[in-house]
Amino acid sequence: MAASKPVRILLLAPGLLGESLALQLTAADNDLEVLLKPDQLKGHPALVIWSIEAITSFNAIRREALLLQERWTPSPLLLLLPPQVSVSRDELLTLPAAGLLQNSDVATLQEAIPTLIGGGRVVEIHAADVARSEASSAMGLGQWLLISGLQQISDDLRVMDAMLKPPPEHPLLLLILEGRCRELRCARSLLLWLWGPLQLGFDHPVPFQSEPDHSRRLDDSTAITLRERSAVAVWTAIRDRLDTAVQGGLNNATGRLLAIDGLNPERRRDLLLALLHQLDQVLQELRCADDTRSFSQAWTSLQPELRRQALTSVAGRYVQLPQGDDLLPVADQLLTQADLSGTDDELPDANSMLTPLLVNQPVLVNGQLLPADDPRALLQLETLVSNWLVRTAELIGAELLDACGSWPELRRYLLRDALVSTRELERLRNRLNTQMRIADWIERPVQLYESRRTLFQLRQGRIEPLQLTEPRDQELNQLGWWQRQVALLVETRDALAPQVQALVRRLGDLMVVVLTQVVGRAIGLIGRGIAQGMGRSLGRG
Numbered sequence: 001m002a003a004s005k006p007v008r009i010l011l012l013a014p015g016l017l018g019e020s021l022a023l024q025l026t027a028a029d030n031d032l033e034v035l036l037k038p039d040q041l042k043g044h045p046a047l048v049i050w051s052i053e054a055i056t057s058f059n060a061i062r063r064e065a066l067l068l069q070e071r072w073t074p075s076p077l078l079l080l081l082p083p084q085v086s087v088s089r090d091e092l093l094t095l096p097a098a099g100l101l102q103n104s105d106v107a108t109l110q111e112a113i114p115t116l117i118g119g120g121r122v123v124e125i126h127a128a129d130v131a132r133s134e135a136s137s138a139m140g141l142g143q144w145l146l147i148s149g150l151q152q153i154s155d156d157l158r159v160m161d162a163m164l165k166p167p168p169e170h171p172l173l174l175l176i177l178e179g180r181c182r183e184l185r186c187a188r189s190l191l192l193w194l195w196g197p198l199q200l201g202f203d204h205p206v207p208f209q210s211e212p213d214h215s216r217r218l219d220d221s222t223a224i225t226l227r228e229r230s231a232v233a234v235w236t237a238i239r240d241r242l243d244t245a246v247q248g249g250l251n252n253a254t255g256r257l258l259a260i261d262g263l264n265p266e267r268r269r270d271l272l273l274a275l276l277h278q279l280d281q282v283l284q285e286l287r288c289a290d291d292t293r294s295f296s297q298a299w300t301s302l303q304p305e306l307r308r309q310a311l312t313s314v315a316g317r318y319v320q321l322p323q324g325d326d327l328l329p330v331a332d333q334l335l336t337q338a339d340l341s342g343t344d345d346e347l348p349d350a351n352s353m354l355t356p357l358l359v360n361q362p363v364l365v366n367g368q369l370l371p372a373d374d375p376r377a378l379l380q381l382e383t384l385v386s387n388w389l390v391r392t393a394e395l396i397g398a399e400l401l402d403a404c405g406s407w408p409e410l411r412r413y414l415l416r417d418a419l420v421s422t423r424e425l426e427r428l429r430n431r432l433n434t435q436m437r438i439a440d441w442i443e444r445p446v447q448l449y450e451s452r453r454t455l456f457q458l459r460q461g462r463i464e465p466l467q468l469t470e471p472r473d474q475e476l477n478q479l480g481w482w483q484r485q486v487a488l489l490v491e492t493r494d495a496l497a498p499q500v501q502a503l504v505r506r507l508g509d510l511m512v513v514v515l516t517q518v519v520g521r522a523i524g525l526i527g528r529g530i531a532q533g534m535g536r537s538l539g540r541g
Contacts, residue, residue, distance in 0.1 A: 006033040007117065010041060010072070013051035013080075021051070024106045025113075032113075046117050048072050051080040058087050065096050076116045080104065081125065089222055092125055093375045100375075102126050115227060123224040123375045146191060153188045157181065222375070229373040231360040238357075238382045239280060242389065245458040246272045253462040257435055259397035260390075262428050267314055267414050271393050274313035278306045279385070286358055295354045303392075307340040311396055314414075321409050330410065337406075338399035344391045345444070345475070348453065353384040383457045383466060390456040390463055401429055445483040448476040449490050 009025070011018050011034050022034035035041060048068060055061055069077050078099035085092065085102070092100060099112055099122040112122040160181045168174050224241075226233045246269055252258050260268050282302050286295060315331040323333070355361040356372040363370055363377035370377040404411045404425060411420045419425045447453065451473075455466045476487065 008045045010045040049078045121226040126221040235357045271314045274310040386458045387455040445486040449487040
């Protein structure tokens with residue numbers, strides 16, 4: 001029997017590092033043949049590995065990677081990155097390579113080699129996202145004045161809130177503190193009206209900039225493994241990443257109240273996992289469909305049944321709880337009472353998520369059409385899926401809270417311990433209803449006018465918001481009368497703000513002239529007259 005042909009790998013690395021790494025790879029796998037020089041090759045290698053000691057010029061690294069890819073096509077390229085890099089994750093993902101491993105060990109490299117040779121992708125980087133710090137460094141004078149003023153007001157409000165918890169016993173001190181809080185809020189509203197975006201006036205007084213979280217930056221990693229470059233492999237990678245994120249537990253970092261926050265952590269996890277499983281089933285069903293042009297219609301028609309199945313999974317098919325004197329099945333009662341046909345207007349078009357996962361259609365990322373297996377496209381698809389996951393869970397969570405309001409025995413099974421109290425549950429429901437009305441009447445028209453959309457993404461054990469800018473003129477034209485007046489108010493504010501700012505500046509200049517030229521001179525003359533009078537009096541004495 002003839003011996004199998006060895007798999008040849010070209011390793012481009014400094015002398016000592018390259019020899020050590022080649023010995024470790026060949027010792028672990030006898031079928032590998034690692035070559036350190038291109039002239040030792042006859043033909044193309046199965047894989048090209050380039051070990052980079054330091055990134056001094058990112059553009060030079062990118063050009064060299066392009067040259068290596070062009071020279072050794074169709075051999076895949078694997079880049080071994082140093083532990084410390086001065087570029088962001090998004091910039092690293094633009095490198096033309098099938099594999100990116102940062103500060104990896106030999107075991108990780110051994111696992112990545114067969115995946116890359118088989119036509120897959122491997123990404124494991126730990127670069128911190130520096131885009132926010134770069135954006136914050138470029139700040140104009142007006143923006144700096146606005147942010148500094150809001151920070152000072154927020155600091156004073158936090159001090160006032162601390163002094164009011166618990167409220168002071170002296171009634172006069174209580175009135176003074178409450179009056180000071182009202183003055184600070186009015187000053188904040190005036191600043192936002194003159195200089196800031198309108199929707200900020202409806203937020204709570206929180207600081208604009210937080211202290212840097214070094215532990216979070218160290219944990220900011222991206223690990224993606226694709227066995228093959230197909231739509232099924234992309235969805236499998238997304239599903240595994242979201243499943244891992246949900247299993248680890250999620251905290252609310254959206255800055256707003258969520259209905260799923262009221263659920264027991266175990267039930268919240270079950271709900272998200274059930275929705276993820278149902279989405280997997282729906283995608284499999286859509287792949288088997290004959291007509292690939294009606295994905296959106298089929299998706300819309302399947303949503304109510306998908307939510308019913310997820311609700312049944314959370315409630316338990318065979319769980320029974322008492323209601324009065326009767327013992328009733330929880331799932332059947334919830335399905336009878338819940339209205340699962342609602343829609344969320346903030347969900348983007350389903351085709352942007354479905355077609356890449358079903359027919360491997362390219363994804364538009366920052367003005368570039370990228371294949372669905374590209375790490376940047378995969379991360380964008382993951383954000384769309386996680387946004388659908390959270391918003392659909394919100395629709396179901398709201399129905400569960402409503403059901404618990406009329407079924408007290410259900411609260412201990414589904415809700416957090418604090419919400420067993422009727423008062424706390426009703427308070428949460430009222431706050432959610434108020435937040436929904438404000439979002440529908442005020443925040444959404446402003447977002448539509450500013451062409452912004454808020455997505456929810458699962459990142460590092462938290463549900464975080466992500467602001468996208470995209471045309472939403474069609475949705476803006478479909479708004480009702482009240483929402484149109486809010487958009488008109490924003491437009492009026494943009495038109496009048498420059499004139500108001502100019503008027504304030506002119507009034508300020510006028511006050512300076514009055515205080516310096518009129519009042520200041522008058523005070524000087526009065527002081528001179530007093531001094532002369534005192535001099536005469538002293539002379540006579």
